[in-house]
Amino acid sequence: MSRGHILIVDDEVSILQSLRRALSLEGYSVDVAGGVALAEEKLDKNAYDLLVLDVALPDGDGVHLLEKLRRSGNDTPVVMMSGHATVDAAVRATRLGASDFLEKPLSTDRLLLVVENLLRMVRAEAEAKTLRAETGRGSELVGSSPHMVALREQIARAARSGATVMVRGERGTGKELVARAIHRESKRSGAPLEKLNCAAVPHDLIESELFGHEAGAFTGATKQRRGKFERATGGTLFLDEVGDMPLAMQAKLLRVLQEKEIERVGGNETLKVDVRVVAATNRDLEAACEAHTFRADLYDRLNVLPLVLPPLRARREDIPELARGFLKLVSAANDCSEPTLTAGALDALMAYSYPGNVRELRNVIERLVILAPDKTIDEGAIRTCLGTSTAPSAKGLYRPGIPLRVLLEEAERTMIDEALRHHDGQMAGTARALDLERSHLYKKCRALGLRD
Ligand SMILES: Nc1ncnc2c1ncn2[C@@H]1O[C@H](COP(=O)(O)OP(=O)(O)OP(=O)(O)O)[C@@H](O)[C@H]1O
Ligand SMILES: [Mg+2]
Structure with missing residues (x-):
């Protein structure tokens, strides 16, 4: 498979041929265009990893093409080249985000080096982005x-x-x-x-x-x-x-x-x-x-x-370590100081069955950190939180002091979230189950005299 898909835009056939040969030999797949119009047509249809672009073209200016690409949100890396490079063109191209500016006559070795380094850098950046995202999410298995x-x-x-x-x-x-x-x-x-x-x-x-x-x-x-x-x-x-x-x-x-x-x-x-x-x-x-x-x-x-992977309830001894890890992560992400868990709170966390496994534990901790009125989380806070951490039942839903309308809205939101996580056939089944649960929930509320 190709090491990268490259478009070369130049009006000199000999340059197109020699660059295409050199890059193909290195394992890249190469497309060529002799002018701006053809380049635009190719860019519209194909996805490229890199563009090698001449400045002076018979039907336009390479720097203008670069400008147009950037304005349309196309951020493919671009190497400019020119036989009579003016400082002005080089500055404009660099400002528009050209990665390099090569003077003609081109040294093929130099171009190969620039292409290789550039594509390596793009890949490294993508990897760094993934790693950064993972660090924020907590990528280590605790x-x-x-x-x-x-x-x-x-x-x-x-x-x-x-x-x-x-x-x-x-x-x-x-x-x-x-x-x-x-x-x-x-x-x-x-x-x-x-x-x-x-x-x-x-x-x-x-x-x-x-x-x-x-x-x-x-x-x-x-x-x-x-x-x-x-x-x-x-x-x-x-x-x-x-x-x-x-x-x-x-x-x-x-x-x-x-x-x-x-x-x-x-x-x-x-x-x-x-x-x-x-x-x-x-x-x-x-x-x-x-x-x-x-x-x-x-x-x-x-x-x-x-x-x-075993369910969390089959390895409850991991719960304290996971809970502390999530407390640290979530507090850092929310820019707040890290709350402490009382011994009672830990016992309550460990006693729960977590049908949603580690994700549910993480969500519980997230809610606790955001809602914690003071920086100590006790057993009561855990129990209140766990009562609403799963798709709600009428029993888990009722919380004294909170208006029924708010509770029902929250329940409905959780159900919709759950339903959205499923797809097609699964969706129909889930929706039916949730409908049933919802009508059961309303009935129960009415029986309890809570329905307004
Ligand atoms: N051992 C662990 N240590 C730390 N965090 C964990 C661990 N296991 C799961 N998590 C966290 O729990 C959440 C759910 O994990 P993940 O998305 O990998 O689960 P999953 O099995 O793919 O779930 P689903 O089947 O719903 O897609 C994530 O936030 C993840 O970071
Ligand atoms: Mg998953």
Whole structure:
């Protein structure tokens, strides 16, 4: 697979030919344009990693083209070149965000070096951005229970092996965190980690999300777009909620995993892929295979290294460490001092069952930090908070002193949030369950004389 897609814009055919040859030999895929109009047409249709742009072109000015691109929000890195570079043009180009300005006659070696460094820098920046985002979220797996110790060993082994990994576990148990840790500890960590949530993408778009598409492949595909497999080249593709992948797509994914080749939707070029796949699901895939809603052959392909995350209630000894970790993170994120937990508060936290697992614990702590009137969190505060931490039941909902309207609105919001997390078929089931729960809730409130 290509090391990057580059567009060279110059009106001298000999320059286009020699640069195309030199860059292609280094493993880049190269497109050329002899003027501004053709360049604009190509930029409209294709996605490039880098633009090499001459200043003086027969039908316009390269610096103007750069300006137009930036104004339209296109931030593809640009290397300018010119045979009669004026200081003014160089200054204007640099102000507009050109990454480098090369004088003609060009030294091919110098251009290759600039291109390589630039693309490396772009990748490093993307990686740094992901890392920064992860640091804010808390990317370390916290916990010292035997379960967690074993899990860390499994992650290290999976990271070393390069095999396909299947991460299983209830919602909120840390499947994504584990997938990210496997990538981070693997020798692929310098290349991207791409994620596709198979439950969140409309079924008819999954294929183009995964494999990309060519311009005009379907209505709305105005521009060539690279898919997750291509973007993850050399790195890892995290297929989240893989159990929700439609059957037709499962067959295509299986073929890609077997043949290690993809074709963009609407394209006829075959591209080699070098990507490690980590999949995750909270569904019962064995039952899905029996019900023929998940292909058994794909299951076998993905399940090479199975990794099962225990629910939080099976490792309660991790709760204090997790709670303290979240207190620190959330207080720092909200710019407030860190509250302390009383012994009673810790006992109450440890006694709870956490159907939403670690995510629920984190949400509880978030709410406590934001709402804590003073900086000590006691058992009472925990109990009040836990009463509303899950999809509410009439019993958990009632809190003296808070107007019923507010409580019902809050309950409704939580239900809507829950419903939005699900998709298609699941959505219908969830909505029915929530409807039932809601009517039950209103009935109960009426019986309690709380309905106004
Ligand atoms: N062991 C852990 N240490 C620290 N934080 C954790 C741990 N496990 C989970 N978390 C946190 O809990 C939250 C949920 O984790 P994550 O998104 O990885 O779960 P998940 O299993 O993918 O959930 P879902 O099935 O709902 O997608 C995140 O905020 C994550 O940082
Ligand atoms: Mg997840």
